[in-house]
Amino acid sequence: MSYTGGPMTEAMYYVLLTLMNPNHGYQLMSAVKEVSKGRVQMGPGTLYGVLTRMQGDGLIQIITDDGRRKTYAITSDGKEALKQEYQRLLALVNDGVILEEGQNDE
Amino acid sequence: MSKIVLKLRPNDYWRIGEHESWFSDMAKQGLHLKKTGIRFAHFEKGEPKNTIYRIDVTRGGISYERNNLYSEYGWNYVTSYGKFCVYSSPAELNVPELHTEPEEQSYTLSTLETELKWTAIVVSIAMVFFFAMMFSIFFLSSTPYENLVTGQSFQQLILVLLETYVLLTTIQAWFSIRFLRKSLLEGKPINHDADWRKSRWRNYAISFTLIILSLITILPPVISIAKAETIPLPMEKTNLPIIRLAEIEDNPDLQRNPGYSRDGIDHSNQYDSNWSIFAPIQYEAAEHGLIADEQWKDGSGPYSPSIHTQYYELRFPGMADGLLKDLIQRNIYENKEKLQRVKSDDFDQLYVMEDAEEKQIFASHGNKVFYIRYYGYTDTYKILALAENL
Numbered sequence A: 001m002s003y004t005g006g007p008m009t010e011a012m013y014y015v016l017l018t019l020m021n022p023n024h025g026y027q028l029m030s031a032v033k034e035v036s037k038g039r040v041q042m043g044p045g046t047l048y049g050v051l052t053r054m055q056g057d058g059l060i061q062i063i064t065d066d067g068r069r070k071t072y073a074i075t076s077d078g079k080e081a082l083k084q085e086y087q088r089l090l091a092l093v094n095d096g097v098i099l100e101e102g103q104n105d106e
Numbered sequence B: 001m002s003k004i005v006l007k008l009r010p011n012d013y014w015r016i017g018e019h020e021s022w023f024s025d026m027a028k029q030g031l032h033l034k035k036t037g038i039r040f041a042h043f044e045k046g047e048p049k050n051t052i053y054r055i056d057v058t059r060g061g062i063s064y065e066r067n068n069l070y071s072e073y074g075w076n077y078v079t080s081y082g083k084f085c086v087y088s089s090p091a092e093l094n095v096p097e098l099h100t101e102p103e104e105q106s107y108t109l110s111t112l113e114t115e116l117k118w119t120a121i122v123v124s125i126a127m128v129f130f131f132a133m134m135f136s137i138f139f140l141s142s143t144p145y146e147n148l149v150t151g152q153s154f155q156q157l158i159l160v161l162l163e164t165y166v167l168l169t170t171i172q173a174w175f176s177i178r179f180l181r182k183s184l185l186e187g188k189p190i191n192h193d194a195d196w197r198k199s200r201w202r203n204y205a206i207s208f209t210l211i212i213l214s215l216i217t218i219l220p221p222v223i224s225i226a227k228a229e230t231i232p233l234p235m236e237k238t239n240l241p242i243i244r245l246a247e248i249e250d251n252p253d254l255q256r257n258p259g260y261s262r263d264g265i266d267h268s269n270q271y272d273s274n275w276s277i278f279a280p281i282q283y284e285a286a287e288h289g290l291i292a293d294e295q296w297k298d299g300s301g302p303y304s305p306s307i308h309t310q311y312y313e314l315r316f317p318g319m320a321d322g323l324l325k326d327l328i329q330r331n332i333y334e335n336k337e338k339l340q341r342v343k344s345d346d347f348d349q350l351y352v353m354e355d356a357e358e359k360q361i362f363a364s365h366g367n368k369v370f371y372i373r374y375y376g377y378t379d380t381y382k383i384l385a386l387a388e389n390l
Helices: A010-018 A025-035 A044-056 A076-095 A097-105 B016-028 B064-072 B102-108 B110-139 B144-149 B152-185 B200-227 B245-249 B317-331 B380-387
Strands: A060-065 A070-074 B004-008 B031-036 B040-045 B051-057 B076-081 B084-090 B229-232 B270-274 B281-295 B306-313 B349-354 B358-365 B368-375
Touching (some): A010 A044, A010 A076, A025 A044, A025 A070, A044 B102, A070 A076, B004 B031, B016 B031, B031 B084, B200 B270, B245 B281, B245 B306, B349 B380
Antiparallel strands (some): A060 A070, B270 B281, B281 B306, B306 B368, B358 B368
16 A cells, blocks of 8 residues: 555654654654644554554654664655645645635624 | 363454454453454453453564554453454553554555455466366266265265355455455444344354365265275175175086185175265175186187176165166177167166176166176076076
8 A cells, every 4th residue: 555645644644743753663652642732642553554554655764673662763755745745734724714714704 | 270162253254343342242251262263262261351352454473563562552462363463451441442543444454455355366266177177077977976976076066065165255255354444444443343143143054064064075985985895705695785606607516716816805706895975885796707617608718607796775766767877888888789778577777788698787676776797608587587686
């Protein structure tokens, strides 16, 4: 299931975002919760799946592995994909500004 | 040692939600999952507990990394079957779900789906060859009844049923996982409380039938081999349903004409006793004699009559006609026009072929079928008279 530039799942987006700073796998779950201000609480199954998938797609990589703990970091491909997704989401939100205007009119 | 209880799995192995709710319900009854087999699951008897089970589909084998990560968050590895790994957690701990995003979970099933797809394709191709082979054995064989009676083709018939079941379930598994993935991609999470009771009787019936069919495939050949015997023909008359030379030749100078001997058995004067599921009583006897003072009329040497009997008692009298025709097919190669159908009160069907020295009789009566081949000068009708007593 290679990533071909479509919409990302929340898990994928937030893990990539969090990995802009290299992180241990174990810390990722709480890191994601922090970054999303408590909104996104990933299950360990989802985390493991997303890490495996994105590693396979070359969006993240392991930078150190001392046998017990792995440290993940985003790759340049991952940064590119993340930026594109951010732009896409931004476009969605900006285009939806009429929803705000609608409320102001009322 | 705690007591281990085995239970038949009530659903197909790929039904994730149903298995999760089944394991939980068993735990509430004090049966805690230990191991899973193909048809059964092993439970350890203990105190009733409220345990939640989740099944995670993996891409490869068991990963210590994953198991460690999961156990940090309250999910303990229990057992696995194929790519399906079972984790449990006590309900009171209220740990977060293993999978919080259905779409991401759908991606974890991709390797499984690919594997099931290729299995289905390979099995389908293999089945085409298999069915072609079965077809040729049954419909292109010149002696289908004889095949059934001597035992091999019955097993193959059952194998056809078993293999068809394998093919159907392989395809069903593939489509089921495909459907589940689609459903997950649409955002629908797996129903962890899926009703495992719904189709359990159907599944029990299938498991039971498969076990019976497997036994039917294995047992008859074993019994057949166990019961097969080759015994030297005694000089005096026996109770066996075979005709002896002494009865036919009616000559006190008749001696036994021994032939090739092996393991103490004279193969020119012996009988075989066999069993098959369609013909539980079968005898095949050969006897060779010699009357030194007499000669063959063509001057080829001393008179040495011989008789060969094949006798079958069938389980189903309906097969008698077919078997008789097959015996004729197998034993008459040339001069088929000399074979005569004879009306008889003593036999349901009677066919006779005779020339100066060789006399062949094919007959059936009820569920008994026999074939006699005699080399000698005694008249056929005398042999028939003796045959009536079989």
